[in-house]
Amino acid sequence: MSIRQSRPWGVALLTAIAAVSTLLSTSAQAVDGDAAADSTYTFSAKIDVGGVRACSGALLNNQWVVTAASCFTEDPAQFDSLPAGAPALKSTVTIGRTNLIGTTGEVRQITHLIPRTDRDLVLAKLDSPVYGVSFLHPATTVPTAGEALKGTGYGRTKDTWVPDQLHIGTFTAGTVEATAIGIDGTPVCKGDTGAPVFREKDGRPELAAIASRSWQGGCLGSDETRTGAKASRVDDIRAWLTENTASTLNNWNLQMLTRTSTGLYHTMRNSNGDWTAFGDVQKVAGSIEDLAYAADAAIKGKNYVFAVGGDGHLYEANRRPTGGWEAFRDITDEVGSKPGLTRVAVTSTGSGLALIGLASGRVYHATQDADEKWSKWGDVSAKLGVLGNATQVTTTQTSGGDTQIGVVADKKAYHATRHSDGTWSAWGNISNQPTGLDAINGMAFAGTGSNLQIILTSPTGDKKHAIRADTTGSWSAFGNLGSRLGTEPTISVDAASVAREFQAAVVTADGKTKHILRHDNGKWDAVEQVAGYPGSPAGVALTGSAD
Structure with missing residues (x-):
């Protein structure tokens, strides 16, 4: 007509x-x-x-x-x-x-x-x-x-x-x-x-x-x-x-770190989907020589950033809610030296932080309290068993105070829970679920309320998403994200809960950073390519923060 x-x-x-x-x-x-x-x-x-x-x-x-x-x-x-x-x-x-x-x-x-x-x-x-x-x-x-x-x-x-x-x-x-x-x-x-x-x-x-x-x-x-x-x-x-357009905004933001061939950069995305310009973290918080890995977690509006240097030391900085930065400091002595430290993952526990480290094939856990005092590394592998050829760790917290920990080892995905009383569950083999993946090279967790949401990636470019109900421990079907995120092989993946929304980002082998969002009602937004950082992307880290 x-x-x-x-x-x-x-x-x-x-x-x-x-x-x-x-x-x-x-x-x-x-x-x-x-x-x-x-x-x-x-x-x-x-x-x-x-x-x-x-x-x-x-x-x-x-x-x-x-x-x-x-x-x-x-x-x-x-x-x-x-x-x-x-x-x-x-x-x-x-x-x-x-x-x-x-x-x-x-x-x-x-x-x-x-x-x-x-x-x-x-x-x-x-x-x-x-x-x-x-x-x-x-x-x-x-x-x-x-x-x-x-x-x-x-x-x-x-x-x-x-x-x-x-x-x-x-x-x-x-x-x-x-x-x-x-x-x-x-x-x-x-x-x-x-x-x-x-x-x-x-x-x-x-x-x-x-x-x-x-x-x-x-x-x-x-x-x-x-x-x-x-x-x-x-x-x-x-x-x-x-x-x-602020009438449709909430007070939550996604904070993203992008590690590239030229350094470490930070941006924020508000609930209307607007991104800030990337800022040079090492320019404002101090340089880390041969930066090898980075992760972050926020408590309210304060974002804690962790970096593994080429010397194997662990460094911590933070971005204040006002936008200013406190410089990187070496916290290796505070948590304990772990030769061969290559990966860290961190999550907010409400008033403090839970930090997971991967060093020489073993998984470690430390906590920071409300006064920003660190415990020493605890040997998770000694408690739960060594997972051979571990390559990646991820962590998040679900409601009730449980810390969820994931490890990729021998191209399989494993999961354990540190309960709020300090006790641990045994390793569970996620790969025993019908994931549809023969091999796994990446995994990221995000806690949305009592549920654990997960994204898995494979060396051939497959990407899957599922939800684990914390109350029953049962898994949903693993949905295919390849139609949304593409089928390019992934070199980095992370996820975060932002106002109960599941947000994830991947870095693909062809040099792209892609972001996706699943709303609390189960509907997905279209994939967005994130750009504006110098250099070629090598890693991504996400966290949610409230103003």
Whole structure:
């Protein structure tokens, strides 16, 4: 069914354009954008405003879409008159549906609008969260003249009035203004207003601008030859975007450490999916010579970072809730020297920390109390038995005060529990469960309430997820994450519980860091490639922290 226009939309657009002297006016060949392949650019949104006009947009996070304010005003030239609040007409958003005839993706109602007054841009809140669809994060740098950009939209093409298929176009950035940029290339037609204009950086798209006004040259029904358009910048309003989507934020953050070929770097992700820029940990907390491994755990907002140096010593630093860092200090004498220390894992116990170490094939355990005093290493292998050829350890805490410990040894996965009274369970062989994996090279734990969630990886690139009920000790079926995280072999994996959400990250052999999130209701978000750190990634560590 076609979307009827209640007024001469194109004429109003051209009138608005004519008043803007900086709009690109150079001619470009009018070519249709290519149809987007299925399940690509799923952040793209089709917006139906009261059945009288259609626009495009982009999903910023689970519950917010960004588009053009002029989509919701009777006169597009008066976008700055749009009031905040519910839209005047019932407005529906279809997200993650490349072909509108299909059933993939989600459909939501817009309940609230938050417009800008200095540019044609508005935030639209959805009536409920969207899951399993990728987000489009705002850029941090302004587009430059001549820069190659892309855009996606559901607007008219040169031969179709109301396409059912998402199309992708290519543009060249022109004049850069205080609040807008000029773009030229693929025609921007009716229905493309609000479409995301983005660059692809470090293997992922980032939002540069939102399409606003165009000449519509090359569009069906237009005799115009000019294809230039105007788009509203977003790189300079990131703080405004974060502030005005805060109603769907909670006070929990994911903290991530990435160990690379050039050092150790830290970033944070809030509950709306916004990432901070990576910071150089060793620049602010001191250098660790030949850094071999790193792990972290948070108590409230304070993140404790542990590093194994090339000398086999163990170092501890912390990031305060205010963002400042306390320098690395050598804690080897406090916990006891363990020659051959190669791996550590750490978890919060509420008021303190539980630390697991792997040295010369043996597993050790130490604790830090509320006064930040360390116990000496205890020999877990002496208590529970030596696991041959151990290569990795992981740990988390579940409600009730139980510390869960995992070890990968002889390409098998093992699990034990240190109960709140200090007693230990025996090693359990997770590989005896129907994991579907012949060999295991990575494992990560995260405690979500009383349940233990686990991710396993194999040398051939398989990735599995399961949940162990702490009350019964029974395991769920092992689900396949390969369709989400890909099948590239994994060289590092970690997981964390963040406000009862299971979040995990992997570093793949082809040099990518990927993040995935499972909500408490069992729904998964789309996988996101994390970028912005210097060097090639070698390891990742995660923890959840509350402000």
